[in-house]
Amino acid sequence: MIHDLAVIGGGVHGGTTALFAARGGMKVALLERGPLCREASGVNAGTLTMQMTRVALIPYALRAHAMWASAREWLGHDVGVVVCDGLSLAFTQQEEELLTYRAGKRREAGAPIELVSGAQARAIEPGVSDQVRLAGYCKVDGFANAYLTGLAYRRALLEAGVDLRENTPVSGIDREANGFSIQTSSGTVRARRVVLAGGVWIEPMLAWLGVHLPIKTLVNQLVVTERVRPVMRTVVGIANGLLSLKQYPHGTVVIGGGWQGIGDREHGGVELLPDRMVGNVRLACHAIPELKGARMARAWAGLEAETADALPAVGPVPGVPGAYVCGSVHSGYTSGPYIARLLAEHLLGREPDLPLFPIDRLLNSSIAPRGPQ
Template sequence: MGRTENARPIGTLIARGPSLGPPTDPVGSSDTQPTSSDVVVIGGGIIGLSTALFLAREGLSVVVCEKGQFAGEQSSRNWGWVRRMGRDPRELPLVVEAMRLWGEMETLVGRDVGFRRAGILYLCENDADVAHHQGWIARAGAYALDTRIISGPELARLLPGAARTFHAALYTSSDGRAEPQKAAPAIAEAAARDGAVLLADCAVRSVETSGGAISAVVTERGRIATKRVVIAGGVWSSQICRTLGLRLPQLGIRSSVLRTAPIDGGPEGAAWGPRFAYRKRLDGGYTIADGSRSLHDVVPDSFRFLGDFLPILKREWRHMRLGFGAPLVDGLRNCLRGPEGAAMAFEATRTLDPQPRQRQLAAAYAALQQAFPVFKNVPVVQQWAGMIDATPDAVPVISTVGTHPGLVIATGFSGHGFGIGPAAGRLAADLVTGAPPIVDPQPFRYERFIDGTRPQPTTGV
């Protein structure tokens, strides 16, 4: 995808290396690393970049350090859904703010990132599915807004070309979609225009403290003096926290996706079903995935955090597959290297680029073609996978850390990071500056994972 007309280069454009990931809009990288900054953000995904944007607009000097390319990992590899429907009730106040910001996104960043309120459906096969979704409406309360159960002709109108009749669906007309390969790069460019310094291919090796408080960040290019750091490293965040002696239970979930060539006559919005999920793209094609099964590649942290994740594993075991292979071997090798192993891993893996599960994608696409014959003979343009940063309760950490003054953690979005990203960045920025937070940050506190609180994952949709 090329740069749009009104985008302006900042510094040197960094070319993407070989990757299975989708091509993103280019983002400029500064040629020079500052020696000091008010805030250093570790991680150049949508969370870190949104944080940087709001901090820069408050007049703070901000440096964003990204070990690879901006939005090179999950921020450009997700489904592109922007939804309130089905969220954990603890997230709903933040999601409402995120939906508001998405509605203002073109003005906020000066570019169309493909946000459209095209509606999202969760397809129901039977009455049990309907009852399950009605339970979410009850839990959401006033936050359910326009979400409702639909069926019959109303549902059929939202599924043009469907070869079968679906029992019912949970539907939110105000939910929508946006383009992951455009959104985070546009936020990055906006942050740079407001003064943020963006550093691609710049891994952070350590965070220094003095008297227990943050004092500097050391990158592969040198030292940046700072009193405030935001860790927004996605699936890498737990490893970064470990270099500071912090225990953050977080694991990666591999999610595979494909995109099709443009087609005419398909459904306009997005939908999830037991065997497939789809989302119409701005280019006229579709992003397609299996909405029911995920893969966890076993790593040393899988054993370290097993007790933390047992509640959610017991609930989701039917939908989870385990992989044993290179990630486990590489993780064990880094553990044997000690603290230096983490820094080596950050620099050795510039872009986490897992292999997509092609058989799973083929089955999902076949199921979609059976339900919607319009997709038959439509070629697959690309397949890729990304790594979701999951927490034991599937709720993110957006939090200060009492033992480390000046540190804010923003990670563990558990597959919700793209849609919630702008508001999560705003909340992280509020925590950095001490401004009144956009929403109550209590549900996202880091300490819930170290103070004996039992993880409480809610029943998902």
């Protein structure tokens, strides 16, 4: 049997591409080395925000946020989405300047962010510190329960008729006259087209096709508290991006913000760094003082992929007809479903509403400087 499409990588990007391609009439196989959505898509902070999204991705993130908010309709299953207000806080003059600049750029790109005073921020979020000088306020914010993502996608993919193969590592790809021969731990899978959606593993995956694309691996530390009484109702961050904070309906508070641990793509998150974990927690308590009474229940590290210009790698693989890549989306949990859906539309021969992010730009000898964050 030859499939119309094989997707390698079962996170949000791979799962969404496979789902919409299958619903569009393609015979799709999805290959994942472990359970669905248990790498970056299942261990991130679940934040759905415009205030930590790169400016170039704001139009995509807005549409993706709407997808998350209506997940029951298109995914068919609950992923614990909570739509709420969001605040990005500034405690110093330098942070005020940074916040004003970044909020302005994101607003120009379409994000409904307005600047409010510290007093206004406390009216929006009574739990926030009285030391806040300025805040970015956005009504398009929220979060999902990343742990539920894999369960929801599994059910949706099976209902769509996808040939779902979890716990099936892929070791290589060969080009054939009619497409691709994919070597897996349980035999060969053949497909006319292939999508590489392996997150931080996109670099070695592309090497199977003779393409070298460096992908940086971030090792983000996260902390979750015990269940506590309600101390906040918004998503809270700070101007420099080093805090991601929200309280789930059952009472736990998830603290993130990209504080780095030790690890790599081969070994995953190897070691948490206590001093950085403490710094992250102290920053959270500085933003929401009543968190000082909470106890830390668990901490872990999740991997995140990033290209040289911190923009996605989504589109055809140059020089390899029928091969595509989808991943390395900064704040990929927010924007991922929409960007992956765009690729599925392209594969189905339809004109996407917004452009993809072809990797040709990343294969040149020089890369343009990063734009505003």
